Amino acid sequence: MLFKLVRLLRELRETVKHMIVAVAGGKGGTGKTTVAASLAFLLSRRAKVLLGDIDVDNPCSYTLLGIELKLFREIYAYRPVVDESACKLCGLCANYCPVHALVVIPGKKLIFVETLCEGCGLCEAVCPHQAIREGKTTIGYLKTGSIKNLDLIVGELKPGSRKYHEVAEETMREILKKTDDYDFTLIDCPPGTGFSVAEAIKHSDLVVAVTEPSRLGIYDLVKFKKLVELYGKKLIVVANKYGLPGGTYKELEKIAPDSYKIPYDDSLVKAYIRGKTVVEAYPDSPSAKALEKLSQLLLKL
DSSP, rough: HHHHHHHHHHHHHTSSSSSEEEOOOOTTTTTHHHHHHHHHHHHHHTTTTEEEEOTSOOOHOOOOOOOOOEEEEEEEEEEEEEOOOTTTOOOOHHHHTTTTHHHEEEEEEEEEEEGOOOOOOOHHOOOTOEEEEEEEEEEEEEEEEEEEEEEEEEEOOTTTTTHHHHHHHHHHHHHHHHHOOEEEOOOOOOBBSSSHHHHHHOOOEEEEEOOOOHHHHHHHHHHHHHHHHHOEEEEEEEEEEEETTTHHHHHHHHHOOOOEEEEEEHHHHHHHHHHHHHHHTTTHHHHHHHHHHHHHHHTTT
């Protein structure tokens, strides 16, 4: 397994000046953020590292690294602004709205339901009285922080907003603007195989798929591998919590015979409770040593 991973990194070294690594894997709870934050911490000891967190619904990488975030800027989306004096309550905008964010009470009022609006702007385009103009609303936030050689960019969805993908996409754009300034860019992805995960994979040189020895973990890994293959990216499968009693190890070996294994130990739980990475809190633990070896492989570049 180690030989194959080293060979993979040698192939990458011929074409990559700085490395972008997407840390993903499908199922939630496998330890993607733990792996991403740990690798970022370890790599930053010898290289300049950017960690981007696009799990905008629940960003928590900064808590494990003990980084205090500061607001960089707000993320906006289109919001229709209705001029009630010009509106004739014809109902055309409501009829064309694909998500029914506009409702007309005949002869009385036009109601706008902001939480339903997708920001398509169709209402403004079809209004025959020019009673709707373009406005904007805050849907999320970009936050930054740093410690030594490690910088962090975090996207965070505004509470109540449904524009998850828009915030993740804007966060990804901000990350990609800065990758040339770093030796490594790690992207902490959300669970699943949705749009934001696909975008991270598309722009990455290497994908680290974090899974666990459970039936659901294996099932999601199969789907995730197909997505990575679709983009033709190099893949390292990391089997986290390896050795957990009752694990589906035979199935895991069939799907990922060359997986890099991180053993399960109590230190992982203790470190998580303390709000730290295991490599910082318990550097001599089996799981921390395994993560250290994985970071050394990436440093071969």
